Amino acid sequence: MTQAADTTYLEISRIFDAPRELVYRAFVDPDQLSEWFGPAGFSVPRESVDIDARVGGRKRFVMAKDENPADGHEINATFTEVIENEVLDSEGFVGTEGLRLQLRIELYDEPGGKTRLELRQGPYTPEFKTDAARGWESSFTKLDALLKLA
Amino acid sequence: MAAQATAEDRLSVIFGALADPTRRAILARLADGDATVTQLTEPFSISMPAISRHLKVLERAGLISRSRSGQWLSSTLEAAPLKEATDWMEQYRRYWDENFDRLDAHLRRIQAKPPRDGGQTTERTGQ
Numbered sequence: 001m002t003q004a005a006d007t008t009y010l011e012i013s014r015i016f017d018a019p020r021e022l023v024y025r026a027f028v029d030p031d032q033l034s035e036w037f038g039p040a041g042f043s044v045p046r047e048s049v050d051i052d053a054r055v056g057g058r059k060r061f062v063m064a065k066d067e068n069p070a071d072g073h074e075i076n077a078t079f080t081e082v083i084e085n086e087v088l089d090s091e092g093f094v095g096t097e098g099l100r101l102q103l104r105i106e107l108y109d110e111p112g113g114k115t116r117l118e119l120r121q122g123p124y125t126p127e128f129k130t131d132a133a134r135g136w137e138s139s140f141t142k143l144d145a146l147l148k149l150a
Numbered sequence: 151m152a153a154q155a156t157a158e159d160r161l162s163v164i165f166g167a168l169a170d171p172t173r174r175a176i177l178a179r180l181a182d183g184d185a186t187v188t189q190l191t192e193p194f195s196i197s198m199p200a201i202s203r204h205l206k207v208l209e210r211a212g213l214i215s216r217s218r219s220g221q222w223l224s225s226t227l228e229a230a231p232l233k234e235a236t237d238w239m240e241q242y243r244r245y246w247d248e249n250f251d252r253l254d255a256h257l258r259r260i261q262a263k264p265p266r267d268g269g270q271t272t273e274r275t276g277q
Contacts, residue, residue: 008169010242014250018257026253036256039248119246124165124239 009122016115020107023115024085027105028053030061038063042072054082059090077103160212164235167211172196173204180214180227187223 016023026032030049037044048062057079064072077092080102089104106118167173176190187205191198205225208214212231216223 008165010239010246012243012246012250016250016254016257018261022257022260023253026256032256032260036252037249038252039245117250121242121246123169124242 008124009120010124012117012119014117014119015110016117017113018115019113020085020109020115023107023117024088027088033061037061041066045069048074053079053084053088055079057082059092160231161235161238163211164213164231167207167213168235170204170207173208176201176204176208176225177213177227177232180225184219184224184226186225190225 026036028051030046030051033051034044034046034049042063043066044061044063048060048064050058050060052058059077059079060075062072062074064070075092077090079088079090081087081089081104085107087104087106089102091100091102093100101121102123104118104120108116108118110116168177172194175194179185179190179193187198187201190205191201194201205214205216208225209216213228214225215228216225218224
């Protein structure tokens, strides 16, 4: 895979102690997504979540800041490949500034009823370095501060 | 802030330089040690002038430095800018790591399993 060396893509692999079907549901079931999604200091209001997990279907939700729910990021994506319990590939925009990112999630069985999740997101290209990206950075800075308080 | 804008611009130049597969391959080769243009041309099926152009882009981004050793111009990998670029990506990695910590907890909850890592079992006595 030539793309493996592509430094403009973020790649994360992680194992969850749950069967593939459950991990998959956590991404496509709006009730579940609103329960877990978002880094510390953010939450996803249930009413903002709209997920239609099929090719061409939408994925929309808002990541609202706990401190100030009016301040948040809107995720607005379209599914480009969907294989139930295996693959969720979407292309979408973060915020209203039109930053386009591809997000691919692949699920694999691991021994003991566990699941390995492979995430690939990008490209983090120069055009991505805009005011909005700076906005992200500032929220991470705030996140750092929150974590230090904790 | 001027300082921040400069840092952003520099990152843009670094990411621009990294956006090309040949240039990434050159950096990977230089990670094994310094090399001349001739040595760098060998593994790639492109001309020496083309390699030179790639080296100029990498040098402008600060990803390599070039020095004369004898009659040859030798390229050296510079790690600092590469680290700056990966640090930026790391913020996004952290974002996902935190997300996945919460997913992990969520999956445990819906499966109603006791925590696997020892020492935290006392927290669950009330449930």
